[in-house]
Amino acid sequence: MDRPVIRLRNTATRRVEPFVPIDPANVRLYLCGPTVYDRAHLGNARNVILFDVLTRLLRHDYGAPHVTYVRNFTDVDDKINARAAETGRPIADITAETARWYLEDMAALGNAEPDHMPRATGYIPQMIAMIEDLISRGHAYAAEGHLLFAVDTFPNYGQLSGRAVDDMIAGARVEVAPYKRDPMDFVLWKPSGEGEPGWDSPWGRGRPGWHIECSAMAKDLLGPSFDIHGGGNDLLFPHHENERAQSCCADPETEFARVWLHNEMLLVEGRKMSKSLGNFFTVRDLLDRGVPGEVIRFVFLSTHYSKPMDWTEAKAREAEGTLRRWRAMAEPGGGVDPRVLDALRDDLNVPGAIAELHRIAKAGDGATLAASAALLGLLTPELGHWAGAGDDNLVEAVLAARLAARAEKDWARADTLRDALLAAGVVVTDGKGRGWEAGPGYDPSKLEGVA
Known part of the structure; x- marks a missing residue:
């Protein structure tokens, strides 16, 4: 064979x-x-x-x-x-x-x-x-x-x-x-x-x-x-x-x-991990701080295994935004994209495979995205608890409140709600203020009680 x-x-x-x-x-x-x-x-x-x-x-x-x-x-x-x-x-x-x-x-x-x-x-x-x-x-x-x-x-x-x-x-x-x-x-x-x-x-x-x-x-x-x-x-x-x-x-x-x-080894914010430098973390430390396991995995996979990997807070925020966008569009029933497989077969070029996932997501193919990401251990049901629908409901409520404030010409309240969305990492994607996506630093818990 x-x-x-x-x-x-x-x-x-x-x-x-x-x-x-x-x-x-x-x-x-x-x-x-x-x-x-x-x-x-x-x-x-x-x-x-x-x-x-x-x-x-x-x-x-x-x-x-x-x-x-x-x-x-x-x-x-x-x-x-x-x-x-x-x-x-x-x-x-x-x-x-x-x-x-x-x-x-x-x-x-x-x-x-x-x-x-x-x-x-x-x-x-x-x-x-x-x-x-x-x-x-x-x-x-x-x-x-x-x-x-x-x-x-x-x-x-x-x-x-x-x-x-x-x-x-x-x-x-x-x-x-x-x-x-x-x-x-x-x-x-x-x-x-x-x-x-x-x-x-x-x-x-x-x-x-x-x-x-x-x-x-x-x-x-x-x-x-x-x-x-x-x-x-x-x-x-x-x-x-x-x-x-x-x-x-x-x-x-x-x-x-x-x-x-x-x-290769791990760096934290560009420096070797060391207790004396105060940048020594266990996996559990990050999980207990609220960093989702899937986000940690994504950051690790974004650097080829043969190169030192630098863990940074900025990378974690960017990974979280990417995963939220992908999870919002992923759906069952697809097959693994051949170009993702080609990248993995080339000395486990996972960063190259992730680049292909970005291409698939941009094309809007949620089924292929889900199947291909699963080969990397991403977008699996087991890891999806952190990106629950309850978070989305908070965002939708604030967006609706902002639309209502604008309709009533309550510009001060509309601006306050806009600032709250920005602080929570929500990116409004259309001029009417209804569409949105999770951006860097997305934290919908910051919107609790805002609307």
């Missing part, structure tokens, strides 16, 4: 290249998920939205039953241990609550849940088995209760991130410990002290290092080779580099992931 070609930016080759699945009847992708100890910050949402759109496209082209999407939860980690010690709460309670928060926040942004959401603590036997394989093949060694991967046994180490080993030592998060044979060797398993989570293993009671979990879970759920592995570019080194090394050494006849997809 001939299918349209999807092209993706493969970090492993540094090229945008045609995507060729290992098995077209079983397309498999894995996204590194959150460490569940706190709310997801705004930047955490970017690769979730990216992979949600990618999965929608793959399911459109290959058929939903032929695509498997996995995103994990890291629920064993020193940050979680520290949060438990700080709060006095059981680790299981913290991870369960935080995972629930994460799913609620990602759903509020229009993301469908993956097919599998494994938790690291559910795959300890698989991790132990993989470590044993690495030891038997000469790629891992024991030292002072730790099991470590020997980087010098994998000649291709550094190829994924494109770094020389000496540079990686100098500038990366590398734990230099006296028991390591080489500074770049990384922990596969470490001993657990009293009060720390631990599991029995051939090397004593302990817990896994960070990197082994994704290798073990991906292999168990997707096989030793699968199609696409992704995450933010902050995970490229050391996490993904180490994942690739240990997986290729445990299963030397395989390639682990064929395509590596990394998104």
